[in-house]
Amino acid sequence: MNRLHVDWTACDGRGLCAELLPELLTEDDWGYPVPRAGMNVPPALEPAARQAVDRCPALALKLTRVSAGRAPASS
Amino acid sequence: MTSAVEAPPGSRVQLRLLGGRNDGRLDSHLAQHGRLPVFDANQIVGLARDAGLTGRGGAGFPVWRKLSAVAATGRPPVVIANGAEGEPASGKDRALLAYAPNLVLDGLQLAAMGAQSAVLYAPAAAHRALGELIAARRGAGLDRVPVRLVAAPDAFVAGEETAAAAAAAGKAAVPGDKLVRITEAGPGGAPTLVQNVETLAHLALIARYGPGWFRTAGTPDEPGTFLATVSGAVAAPGVLEAGYGVTLGELIAAAGGATAPLSAVLVGGYHGGWVPAEAALPVSRAALTPYGGSPGAGVIVALPRSACGLLETARIAGYLAGQVAGQCGPCINGLPRLASTLTDLAHRRARPGLPAEVDRLARLVTGRGACRHPDGTARLIHSAMRAFEADVAAHLVGNCRAEEKR
Ligand SMILES: Cc1cc2nc3c(=O)[nH]c(=O)nc-3n(C[C@H](O)[C@H](O)[C@H](O)COP(=O)(O)O)c2cc1C
Ligand code: SF4
Ligand code: SF4
Numbered sequence: 001m002n003r004l005h006v007d008w009t010a011c012d013g014r015g016l017c018a019e020l021l022p023e024l025l026t027e028d029d030w031g032y033p034v035p036r037a038g039m040n041v042p043p044a045l046e047p048a049a050r051q052a053v054d055r056c057p058a059l060a061l062k063l064t065r066v067s068a069g070r071a072p073a074s075s
Numbered sequence: 076m077t078s079a080v081e082a083p084p085g086s087r088v089q090l091r092l093l094g095g096r097n098d099g100r101l102d103s104h105l106a107q108h109g110r111l112p113v114f115d116a117n118q119i120v121g122l123a124r125d126a127g128l129t130g131r132g133g134a135g136f137p138v139w140r141k142l143s144a145v146a147a148t149g150r151p152p153v154v155i156a157n158g159a160e161g162e163p164a165s166g167k168d169r170a171l172l173a174y175a176p177n178l179v180l181d182g183l184q185l186a187a188m189g190a191q192s193a194v195l196y197a198p199a200a201a202h203r204a205l206g207e208l209i210a211a212r213r214g215a216g217l218d219r220v221p222v223r224l225v226a227a228p229d230a231f232v233a234g235e236e237t238a239a240a241a242a243a244a245g246k247a248a249v250p251g252d253k254l255v256r257i258t259e260a261g262p263g264g265a266p267t268l269v270q271n272v273e274t275l276a277h278l279a280l281i282a283r284y285g286p287g288w289f290r291t292a293g294t295p296d297e298p299g300t301f302l303a304t305v306s307g308a309v310a311a312p313g314v315l316e317a318g319y320g321v322t323l324g325e326l327i328a329a330a331g332g333a334t335a336p337l338s339a340v341l342v343g344g345y346h347g348g349w350v351p352a353e354a355a356l357p358v359s360r361a362a363l364t365p366y367g368g369s370p371g372a373g374v375i376v377a378l379p380r381s382a383c384g385l386l387e388t389a390r391i392a393g394y395l396a397g398q399v400a401g402q403c404g405p406c407i408n409g410l411p412r413l414a415s416t417l418t419d420l421a422h423r424r425a426r427p428g429l430p431a432e433v434d435r436l437a438r439l440v441t442g443r444g445a446c447r448h449p450d451g452t453a454r455l456i457h458s459a460m461r462a463f464e465a466d467v468a469a470h471l472v473g474n475c476r477a478e479e480k481r
Binding site: 005006007008009010011012013028029030031032034062064 | 250251252254402403404405406408409412439443444445
């Protein structure tokens, strides 16, 4: 499965992704995306997720593969 | 800042890192500990694993896993000793760099086996003394990997690991996105290992005295000693050393004892949690988890009953909101809103739904920044809302329990 990742240092919070992916994302008080449940992308929403990634004006939205065995982040 | 306490018999207050002359000199260090034995990188991973050494910078992550993640890249890493200590309530890294800097530099050499460069990241005020020591050690043939001093700015987030890595790469000391982990590729492209200076100092002792010796302090789950910075309502605030599992009572007694009856204790610092002021409560991950806390970087702040825990938390939240690195929308907007909402509650500017709004905002910012500054701030506030539940209720009807105790 793929997972959405937001680079918060780049995201400008215009909320385009929440419009393109309302099933997964909503907007917070300031227009920044918030996951409704989690950031994992069900296969059915994969095309919409790719479109949101491609159209993010800040190149802040990414899709990554969920893979086991990666060293967890420390802090 | 350091109070050199004698360990009372049977107490877990015990000096290892701070058990020498604490004069920072190379000759005293070599007289006490001798030269570092020679190990290869694999053996060092094994030592850290067998000792159960965890990071002392706050997150408590197993050191051997980061060491092996970096080694697995097969490329020469950049290794950074993190002495930034941006946390205002912490003084232990500054004390360690003044009193036992040779242990830190030994540990840095061990972690930097095969590295392209080793960096000591520390506040500029410490650089003169450290620079002389680094030159003396190099002259004595102690350090194979040359050590570079990099200045850590005086800012809370400057010690976050990607901020430290950015500073070491000559960039601004602000946290970066973590889609690619720095252990794989840091800001300069090389795999990057960041360890707290105290963590490295423990590694230097483990290399000499062995994992078995290391485990004779602390608990089976959390072996070894840690440096604690004890402050607040205690007679002799300062830096102490104790095995994990030491009780709050033992630590506070070693810091001269409480100067007033206490209502709560902040454990782990500004990203930590409030716990009840129970003398028997052990400072260990297992014992603190139920309160949403952890030993963190060893910060202990004793709150007297005459002080309002909500006001104190609001003050800290205001400070933390002022320390956001200005990069991530949810953090830039959320932390000030969270702090001002908590401040309204602390100042008894009650309105319906105020505690629920604090809770909502704390949840909203969690996990939504490049670094864990929002998460740590939210953790502190959640713990305050639990620990000071009775105060919250009193504030909502315009009363303050601390005021009544004055
Ligand atoms: C906002 C923030 C500030 C931090 N400041 C420090 C610091 O000043 N010193 C430090 O060693 N770790 C600090 N950390 C933790 C580091 O990111 C990192 O986990 C640590 O340096 C790793 O070393 P350790 O595993 O030896 O503890 C901070 C983390 C965050 C989120
Ligand atoms: S589209 Fe990109 S920049 Fe806009 S809110 Fe979403 S992630 Fe942020
Ligand atoms: S989460 Fe906050 S403190 Fe951390 S990098 Fe982003 S803006 Fe800075």
